[in-house]
Amino acid sequence: MKMRTRIALITLLLVFAGCAAWAVEPRERLADPTLEARARGISGQLRCLVCQNESIDESGADLAHDIRIFVRQRLTAGDTDAQTVQSVVNRYGAFVLLRPPVEPATYVLWYGPPLLVVAALAGSLLWLRRRQTAPESETAPLNAEETSRLQRLMRETDG
Amino acid sequence: MKRIFYLLPLALFLVLAAYFALSLRPGRDIHELPSAMIEKPAPAFELPGLGDSAPLALNALKGHPVVINFFASWCVPCRIEHPLLMRLAQQNRIPLYGIDYKDKPEDGTRLLATYGDPYRLAGMDRDGRTGLDFGVYGVPETYVIDAGGIIRKRFVGPLTAETVDQELLPLLKQLGQS
Numbered sequence: 001m002k003m004r005t006r007i008a009l010i011t012l013l014l015v016f017a018g019c020a021a022w023a024v025e026p027r028e029r030l031a032d033p034t035l036e037a038r039a040r041g042i043s044g045q046l047r048c049l050v051c052q053n054e055s056i057d058e059s060g061a062d063l064a065h066d067i068r069i070f071v072r073q074r075l076t077a078g079d080t081d082a083q084t085v086q087s088v089v090n091r092y093g094a095f096v097l098l099r100p101p102v103e104p105a106t107y108v109l110w111y112g113p114p115l116l117v118v119a120a121l122a123g124s125l126l127w128l129r130r131r132q133t134a135p136e137s138e139t140a141p142l143n144a145e146e147t148s149r150l151q152r153l154m155r156e157t158d159g
Numbered sequence: 160m161k162r163i164f165y166l167l168p169l170a171l172f173l174v175l176a177a178y179f180a181l182s183l184r185p186g187r188d189i190h191e192l193p194s195a196m197i198e199k200p201a202p203a204f205e206l207p208g209l210g211d212s213a214p215l216a217l218n219a220l221k222g223h224p225v226v227i228n229f230f231a232s233w234c235v236p237c238r239i240e241h242p243l244l245m246r247l248a249q250q251n252r253i254p255l256y257g258i259d260y261k262d263k264p265e266d267g268t269r270l271l272a273t274y275g276d277p278y279r280l281a282g283m284d285r286d287g288r289t290g291l292d293f294g295v296y297g298v299p300e301t302y303v304i305d306a307g308g309i310i311r312k313r314f315v316g317p318l319t320a321e322t323v324d325q326e327l328l329p330l331l332k333q334l335g336q337s
Contacts (some may be wrong), residue, residue, distance in 0.1 A: 021167035051193065062261070063296055066287050091294040093195030 023060045039072045039125050046071075047096045055098055080130055192311040194290040194294055201227075201304045202292035206282025209259045210268035211267065215282030217308065224311075224334040225254045226327070227302045228278070229290055232259075232266035240317035241274055247323065248277035253331060257281035259300050263333045305334050 024043070030036040043057035048064040056064040056071075067088060074084040088096055100106045142150065196202075205216040228244065230237040247253050257278035259267035264283055279332065284290055293302060293310075301314040312330055314322060 063287075066291055070291055078260070089195070091195060091292060092296065093193060095192055144240075 022057055023064065024064070024068060028065070028068055028072065031074065035072070038081055039068070039075055041069055042071050042075075042081055045085065045098055046088060047098050049096065094143060119145050167174050167234055169274040178188050188316065191315050192296065194310070196294050196302075196310045198314065199310055201302070201308050201310050202289070203281070204258075204284075204289040204292070206258065206284055209257070209264060209283045210271060210276075210282045211280040212278070215256060215258070215280045217304075218255065220304070221308050222306055223254065224305045225256055226331070227256050227258060227304060229258050229284075229293070229295050229300045229302075231259045231262045231331065232270040234260075234264065236317045238274075238290055240299055241277070243272045243318055243320060243323065244277035252328065255279060258289060259283050260295065260330045261285065288300075292332070301327075328330060 024040070030039060040057060044055050046055045046056045047054045048059035048067075050061040050062050050063050051059050054064075054129045071084055071088070072097060074087055075081075079087070085097070094101055094103075100109060102110050163333060173322070201217055203217050205218075206214060208214045230241075244255065248255060249274075255278055257280070261284065264285070267281070267283065282289075287295075289300075293300075294313075299317055301318055302310055303312040305311050311334065312326070314327070318327065
């Protein structure tokens with residue numbers, strides 16, 4: 001491998017290594033690896049309210065740090081994962097959940113897109129079937145008045 | 160019937176356009192979130208006093224409506240609302256209490272010494288835990304708590320003369336004190 005390619009590869013690797021790094025600081029981590037794994041799992045589902053498009057696990061914001069500590073405190077105190085998530089939701093609302101819950105307020109969000117797809121498919125099918133079965137019936141037959149007018153016109157051009 | 164069918168895309172477009180127009184209307188802060196704590200009991204807190212203020216505890220505040228303002232010396236928008244808070248304090252129009260959020264005690268004390276202290280009492284929330292219990296996601300935030308300890312309203316960002324006149328003062332009046 002040429003030197004330049006190698007340098008380019010290493011640079012690329014470093015760039016992506018940077019992206020994969022987590023914001024969790026060493027002093028935040030719990031000694032118990034199972035608890036820490038649960039905390040990481042929960043942190044990944046919670047939105048950082050300052051950056052709004054990052055989970056608190058990825059965010060370097062101060063508030064994200066505080067919530068990570070809070071999550072770990074709850075878990076250490078013996079709360080289940082669901083209880084821990086709920087206590088964050090109680091404070092910050094369902095907006096902190098990166099995966100919104102299915103409830104009346106989010107029905108449009110969850111069911112809207114599939115409904116649109118179904119409606120679009122049904123519409124296209126109907127349209128295609130109608131076009132196949134009745135290709136000629138698109139135009140209505142002439143009524144009596146139109147027929148006589150057509151005949152008159154034909155006669156005029158003939159003459 | 161057929162004509163209605165052709166108008167459907169136009170109708171859909173109008174609905175979407177109305178939705179976007181509503182979202183883009185001036186004065187709407189896209190980062191402002193509804194509070195999950197409205198109409199719920201305020202979380203209990205017991206904070207050491209900032210500077211020479213006596214300690215600040217929720218239990219001691221119950222019995223009359225209060226306004227709690229989260230602020231910090233490092234917070235720029237807090238400086239914007241500070242003169243307004245001073246004016247309100249001088250007129251003694253609102254029962255205003257302060258919580259110094261994630262701040263060094265000496266910095267908070269210096270802030271109030273330099274620019275004036277609008278608070279009846281100010282407490283220190285050094286680790287931000289009380290803020291977290293309230294669902295604070297940025298300072299300044301201002302909460303109105305009624306006599307029974309229920310959170311009735313949250314203002315995100317600096318208070319303005321407009322929000323004070325149109326929302327805060329009427330709400331306090333309605334809660335039984337002004």
